[in-house]
Amino acid sequence: MARYFLTCWCVLTCSLQVFGQTPSYFLIGQTFHLKPIMSEQPDKILWKHNGKKLVEFNGKEEHVYGQHQHRATLDWITAELNITHVRYEDTGVYELDASNSNMVYQFFYRLQVIGKVSKPTITCTVRKGDSDESGPEATLTCSAESTRSESLVKYEWQSGGNVVPGQKLTIPLGDEHDNQIHTCRVNNPLSNEVETFTARSCYSDGGLSVGLVVGIVVVVLIILSVVLGILFCKRARKGCFAKTSKGDVEKQTPRGKEQDKKKKIFHEENLKLLTVGDSGGKKPKWPPSPLGQFYSPDLPNVTSGEKSHTEEGHVKRRVSEIEKQSTGDFSLVSTPA
Structure with a gap:
């Protein structure tokens, strides 16, 4: 009877101690080891997880129960327990009952499985400064992906040589402040991540300068x-x-219209000269040259045949001059000797 009360008292005391102690943390996917310290080798071993049987050794054979099958191994001599590929469900209180003919052993362990913190992200909210303030300010917010162990995640800022706890940080903007770098650190008991932010990045997030x-x-x-x-x-x-040609430009101006009129007159005169043979033997009146002189078909010391030939040459030369004048070439023409 006394041994029974002693055992009950030990269990109650150990339970109060285990719930008051800091848990041991393990990252998800890792392997944890629970190794009790005993002075003698036990004959019987029983491990429990949150009050339920996990693995049992009765001195001859071993039985593994529930979700721990294929993941839990037991050392029959030291009673050490190993669990691989731990899950969030493995969090809780582990209890060991071991005994032999001389001793009874009891141990309690409080374990918590947590995940790594993720890379944080930083957002900026710009707010204009009041009239009594030196300039605009912004609020930086650091956040990380939530996990089951969110309560263990801590945030802190490193800014200007100071450490500021919390997810939010108020910073000044403008001038030399825009080049200042602020660092957010996120951590839990087994992992940490950092992210940096330059103040000028607030303009692209919250507005434009x-x-x-x-x-x-x-x-x-x-x-x-x-x-x-x-x-x-x-x-x-x-x-x-x-692209506009020279002729098109001239047609659009008064000078161009005048040139067209002159071309028409010279053309008519050209036709008269070409029909000199059909004038009934009458000598055509030659238009004046650019120098005010007149060409005469009568040349001294010229025979009738030569005269006809000379007249034809004069006609051709005059036609050439008229054509030059009609195209705007008013260069002087020498009078034939």
Whole structure:
């Protein structure tokens, strides 16, 4: 009877101690080892997890129960327990009852399986400074993917040589502050991750700086002006960008119209000269030369045959001169001797 009460007292005391102690942490997927310290080799061994049988050795054979099958191994001499590929479900209290003919052993372990923290992300919220403040400010928020062990995750900032706990950090913006780098560290008992953030990145997250806005507006206005200019040019003058010949340009001006009129007159005179043979023997009146002189078909010391030939030459020469004048070439023509 006394031994029974002693055992009950031991179990109660150990239970109070185990729930008050800090748990041992293991990363998910790893292997943990529970090794009790005993002075004698036990004959019987029983491990429990949260009050349920995990593995039992009765001195002859071993039995593994539940979710721990194929993952739990037991050392029959030392009563050491090994569990591979631990899961979140393996978190809890592990209890060992071992005995031999002389001793009874009892041990309690509190274990917690946790995951690695993920890479944090940093977001920025810009808020304009009040009139009594030196300038605009921003709030940085550091966050990591949530896990089952969220309560164990801690956040802290390193900024300007200071360590600030928590997920949020208020920073100043503008001038030299925009180049300052702020570091967020996320950790749990077995892992940690860091991420850095430059203050000027707040402008791309929370808004645009004044200089950038002005630059964008100027570029947009320039592009709009070019487009409107092209459209206006095409509407007002259809051939704005087309190549225009010299003749087309002259036709569009008063000088061009005058040239057309002169060409018509010279052409008529040319026809009269070409029909000199059909004039009934009458000598045609020669138009004046550019020097105010007149060409005469009567040349001294010329026979009738030579005279006819000479007249024909004069006609051809005059036609050539008229053509030159009709094309705008008003160069002086020497009077034949």
